[in-house]
Amino acid sequence: MKKQTPLGRLLSIYSVFFFLFLYAPVILIVIYSFNSNPINIMIWDGFTFDWYRSIFGLETSLTDSSSYVDSTDQLLNALLNSLIVAASATLVATFLGTSTAVALARYRFKLHSFYRLLLFVPMVMPDIVLGIALLIFFVGAGFTLGNSTIIIGHCTFLTSYVFIVVSARLAGMNPLTEAASADLGANEWQTFRRVTLPLILPGVIGGALLSFIISMDDLVITYFISGVDSTTLPVFILGMIRRGIKPEINAIATLMLLFSVVIASAGIYFKSKNTSTH
Template sequence: MIKRASQAYLWLIYSFLYIPILVVMVYSFNNARFATDWRGFTWSWYGKLFANTQLMDAALNTLMVATLAATFASALGTLAALVLHRYRFPGRKVLHGSIFVLTVSPDIVMGIAMLMFFIAAKIELGFLTLLIAHITLCLPFVAVTVLARLAEFDENIIEAAKDLGATESRAFRHIILPMIMPAVAAGWLLSFTLSMDDVLISFFVTGPTFEILPLKIYSMVRLGVKPDINALSAVMFTLTVVLVLAAHALTRTRRK
């Protein structure tokens, strides 16, 4: 009885999360200007979506920033996690705790702080400031993910490799990195997602010359949700699912 109740509760939670997304995807094929009623099936909104150069340019900008931010954050976050896990130095506990504080700090605080920093440093708001802000946003999440993986790591393997003549760099390339790669990949995907859908921090640090998709959509839906926005949401969700499935397949292949 308890098992069935738990399964029913799980299905209820998943239904609550995914049914609204499915409704948006279904209405992206609705042959009506407003999503109040169903008037037949059509692909026209997808055609109008890909013909909208402003949306496409914003989408390409968003993908570029998300890819770069996730890549830099993964590299820096992995190195930070390795340093915090393997080495002992003054202030280590403070730095370790600050990583977790950054993951729960409000976005508006980080956005205002980054804006004040860029103004003080006299850096013009645009692509560079947005990229730096997104790297700062994503880095602690990568570090926390990799730290969780390193907590299960057996340091005796490294000692054995050194006894067999492996240098520190070779031990990192051939032992540590392959074993933490699933966590690094998970951190990259999480960073990519965080960068893709960030609105609040981006609102403070991006300039008028560089437009990204979340801010573009936010400005459009204030006047009402159009069917081409539903089509865009369906495309983004499909790409996210494909990306997650590909990462899962790569992780399974690596484990085999």
């Protein structure tokens, strides 16, 4: 076995501290979501599932504590709003981002590079600037703030994420496959459906899953363009934090983390399955 050099050992130590720096806060949230101390969540007072039970309105065994979730119905309604917004915005953004990526990859026109540059602007623009701009637009245009305005607002930047992911997939695709399909008599729609789409499908799925997660977690933009009855889960959690860091917040954050891991794992699974098939 080759002996590790001093530089290699230094890089190994750096890697350990790097990942510890990234994941230590997340690990602490998960650990303290099981802490039975209702007053100071940083002081371990025993293991319990009661905070998970309380966010779903179930009875707890901690008689000396009170529930910090104002209403389980409000929490579940916020979760439902997040799922509706994320699913709707993902469908629209995936369609727009994929079609735009295919169009820019296959056709050249005036201001092509400028148009491509514009698609990157929503990603680099500060969230607070985009949120304020969308709020001014919706109010000025007479829109009623609600789930519909959140969906439209999310599509303005989620389309860019899908576009980048699908464009990367298109860049690695051999254009001769489409030319061969055309030579065999297939029209443009048949070529796209039978050749292009199966090849870029991992990118489409990856962009859709990325959009879904970003939409579920978005706070700043959603805060500006959400209405009274359209509170999403991140906005609901922000309202809870304003009254103090309570144990239920750790439990909700842990469940959101678990949900994100499941979605990411599904994306990796479908990508590997599609790659192995082709």
